[in-house]
Amino acid sequence: MSNIQRKQGPLTEVVYIHIPFCTNKCFYCDFNSYVLKDQPVMDYLRALDREMEMTVKAHPPGVIKSIFVGGGTPTVLKPDEMDFFLKSVKKHFPEWDEHIEFSMEANPGTTDLEKLSVMREGGVNRVSFGVQAFQNELLSGIGRIHNTDDVYRSLENARAAGFHNMSIDLMFGLPNQTVEMLSESVSKALALGLPHYSIYSLKVEENTLFHTMYQKNQLPLPDEEDELNMYLLLMNRMAEAGYKQYEISNFSKPGFESRHNMAYWRNEDYYGLGAGAHGYIGRRRHINVKGVNPYIEAVQQGLPYLSTLDIPQExxxxxxxxxxxxxxxxxxxxxxxxxxxxxxxxxxxxxxxxxxxxxxxxxxxxxxxxxxxxxxxxxxxxxxxxxxxxxx
Missing domain, CATH: 1.10.10.920 (Arc Repressor Mutant, subunit A)
Known part of the structure; x- marks a missing residue:
């Protein structure tokens, strides 16, 4: 089979935006993220605004049904930076579906009531908290900056700011984690009564501290049998609590499946904006320049693509x-x-x-x-x- 001709399909309705800043780098993370200290945050947000402007000119959007802001940790933005960013999004993607899902990833250690209120006023209606575990010793062992008290405080603040659609991420297969510890985390997560949970197994990726430790045989991971038992426990406990496993790592109450991720899994087109972001429009995939300053400089010259690739039919x-x-x-x-x-x-x-x-x-x-x-x-x-x- 040969490459097919690109044709103009339905207008793109799904937006991914990358905020690459973090307070610190988690030991397992290989995402395109950079420690916040001394970063040119407003220059980055202005460059992002410019990329949005050029992108919608080249590929006019349809009525937007999903926006997802990932990172990094988008909630490290200060309230005024967050306000500028959200106004940029609304300016360039003005037509929203009445049931739009506008999600933002958050670290429990970076979300106070003021910031969450700015997010809610700016259109965000779903927050995904990276909790990972409910044992402080496990959290510090994977490089997270928050503790379990921060989790409860962040959820309380989010509810006070008007958020009802919330999700938390948990991880299993962590160093020194036991099946019993995971069971305790699942119990505490379910006690929160949230509509959605994402639960991922640890993958030891290259260019991470964990990979270096693994190479030196210094990473005390659970064995395969324990990891399988952890996954079986997750599936059973979530089903017993009334959550549908709608995807390998995701569980929800009816109607609260992640619309954004479902668009990925259905192979739909989506905009990818920001440093290192991937986009997919008209069976053409692009990857943006990764570094913060290289991205800012690239936007001055045009769309900040590192590479573009037509996807063959096969x-x-x-x-x-x-x-x-x-x-x-x-x-x-x-x-x-x-x-x-x-x-x-x-x-x-x-x-x-x-x-x-x-x-x-x-x-x-x-x-x-x-x-x-x-x-x-x-x-x-x-x-x-x-x-x-x-x-x-």
């Missing part, structure tokens, strides 16, 4: 399956055919048959989805589709 098909199968409702055969003009079985007969036979995928009248066993071995499932088209 790769777009693989992406459709690999990201789509993360969602536990699975992939739609009719959506695949509508998007690519071929059936799933025409393109992926061999891996689909193999995975169904192995009990890792279930076939339904709508398409395919991970089986209970497949959820536990998701990476093995996704790997079957890489480079598999030529083998049919």
């Amino acid at each position: 790769e777009a098909m693989e992406d459709f399956l690999m990201v789509g199968l993360r969602v536990l409702d699975g992939i739609s055969a009719s959506r695949f055919q509508e998007q690519f003009g071929m059936t799933l079985e025409e393109v992926f007969a061999r891996p689909l048959n193999k995975l169904v036979h192995a009990g890792l995928l279930d076939k339904s009248h709508e398409g395919y989805k991970l089986s209970h066993k497949g959820i536990l071995f998701g990476n093995d499932v996704f790997g079957e589709f890489i480079g598999s088209i030529t083998g049919n």
Whole structure:
């Protein structure tokens, strides 16, 4: 198959914006983030404003259904900086769906009532707190600046500022973490009664302190059996509490699934704005310049793209399956055919048959989805589709 021609599809409705500043670098983090001290924050926000202006001129937006501000830690912005930033967003993306989901990541140690109030007034209506664990010794052991008291105080402030749609992130497979410690964290998280929880396993990434420690055999990680038991505990406890596992790492009450992440998993177009951000429009992917000052300088010359890449049809098909199968409702055969003009079985007969036979995928009248066993071995499932088209 050859590269397809880019065509003008529906107007883009999803926006990701990157704020790359953090109070400190967590030991596991390989995201594009920089310690806040002495950074040119307002210069960065002005450059971001300029990138938004150029982007919407090149690719006019539709009615925006989702905005997600990630980092870094966006809530390290001071109230006046936050106000400037949110006004920029509204200026360049003025048409919002009446049910827009406007999310911002937050660190519990960086959210007071004044800042949260500015966020709420600026249109943010969903906050995702990076809690990670409810044991202070685990938090300090992974480089987090907050403690459990900060978590409760931040949630109280967020409610006082008018936020009702909140999520927290937890992690499992952390150094020195036991199944019992995770169970305690889940109990404390569920006691908060939030509509959404994201629970991720630790991945030791290159260019992190944890990777250096791992290479030196100095990272006391749980063994594979304990990590599997942690994941099984999560799935059971969340289901018992009435939360649907709608994606491998995400649980929600009905109607509170992350609309932004669902757009990624459905392989929809999205704007990617800010240093190091990735965007995907009209089957063309771009990556922005990463460093803060290089990004500011690049914007003076035009769109700050580090690279752009047309996605071949084969790769777009693989992406459709690999990201789509993360969602536990699975992939739609009719959506695949509508998007690519071929059936799933025409393109992926061999891996689909193999995975169904192995009990890792279930076939339904709508398409395919991970089986209970497949959820536990998701990476093995996704790997079957890489480079598999030529083998049919």
